[in-house]
Amino acid sequence: MDSVYDIAIIGGGPCGIASAVEAKISGIENILLLEKGDNHSQTIRTFYKDNKRVDKEYKGLDSQTKGRVEFETGSKEDVLNYFDALLDNETIDAIFETEVEKIVKNSDGNFEIFTAHKHYFAKNVIVAVGRMGRPNKPSYKIPPSITQRVNFNLDKCSTGEKILVVGGGNSAVEYAMTLSRENIVTLSYRKGEFTRINEINAKNLAYDVKYGNIILRLKTDIESIENEEGKVLVNYKDGRVFVYDRVIYAIGGTTPVDFLKSSDIEVDEKKIPIIDENCETNIKGLYVGGDLATRSGASIVVALNHSNTIIEHINSKNR
Known part of the structure; x- marks a missing residue:
């Protein structure tokens, strides 16, 4: 096993950086921060125009910071520079362009x-990803x-269907293997081999094929898809045509x-993670913070x- 971090943080936004x-x-030294983007604060970079003001007070939410990381209203550039300085001043093991697929205790x-390429190990994990994620189309x-x-996950999938799964990553392979237990499944990938899946998935896929x-x-x-009597007609670029009950x-x-x-x-009926007053989930040592942990969205101060x-809760367990 590789070295075990004291804390692993998933997400490089305000909550992740502040954590x-x-x-x-x-006094915690062994810290890992994983961010799927090529830099921190992707939401601010993507959804705020240049020079746009980033407010401290937001929709009546708490506007007083309680910890060691403070925040004041400023422009987009001011806020990004501030978080740059926080990361630069603290020797934190930050790895970018790395998307976490799942966490297992x-x-x-x-x-x-x-x-996709490596497993990391930690005593505690903080999930600080935002709600802005969307599946690629x-x-x-x-x-x-x-x-x-047409689906972008396994929600609303039925049984006994003829299903096409499109993609070449671990999610696509895992979707196909899961659905193949009760459906007729085809897995389509535009490249000639899988280069982004882990060894376990590669071995299991080879067996299923x-x-x-x-x-x-x-x-x-795929060139295009059409409606064929309520089903999905798939036109491939090589001229072949197939009809499926569902495409994922x-x-x-x-x-x-x-x-x-x-x-x-565990999540509630609105798909919000169920956490206690310490932001801890049903899995001890696994926390969720930031706007993903709230019902009405969160400000930077809340994060x-x-x-x-x-x-504070992690430190209290170590005393």
């Missing part, structure tokens, strides 16, 4: 964090008449709900305060 800084200042009490149009037959549980179509790119796209950009489910984090609450 890392709070932990470092409190092992029998030894440590968490195993799954990414194909470039061609999805006819409105068959949107109920060998024994006919999954039909595998490599080097197949797993081409990146998985949603937070998918991630929570894969990590066995910072969540980080303070979580780090």
Whole structure:
């Protein structure tokens, strides 16, 4: 096993950065921060225009920071520079362009964090991803008449269907293997081999293909899809045409709900993680903070305060 971090933080937004800084200042040294984007604060970078003001007070939410990381209203650039300085001033092991697929608590009490290319291990995990995640969609149009037959996760899938799963990552392979237990499943990938899946999935997929549980179509790119008497007609670029009961796209950009489910984090009827006053989930040592942990969205101050609450609770367990 690789070294075990004291804390692993998933997400490089305000809650994630503040959690890392709070932990470092409190004396916790072995900290890992994983961010799927190529830099921190992706929501601010993406959804705020240049020079747009980022407010401290937001919709009547708490505007007083409680921890060691403070915040004041400023422009987009001011806020990004501030978080840059926080990361630069604290020697935190930050790894970018790394998307976490799921988190599992092992029998030894440590968490195993799954990414496409490597597993990490930690005693505590803080999930600080935002709600803004969306699944990637194909470039061609999805006819409105068959949107109920097109999925981007396993929600609303039935049994006894002829299903096409599109994608070449771990999610696509896992979707196909799960659905193949009660459906006829084809897995389509535009490349000639899988380069982004882990060894376990590669081995299990090879078994399912060998024994006919999954039909595998490599080097197949889709031109368009149409409504064929209520089903999905798929036109491939090589001229072939097939009809399916359902098509599932797993081409990146998985949603937070998918991630929570894969990590066995309990959610309520609105898909909000169920946490206690310490932001701890049903799994001891696994926390959720930031806007993903709230019903009405969160301000930066709320995210910072969540980080303070979580780090204080982790430290209290170590006293």
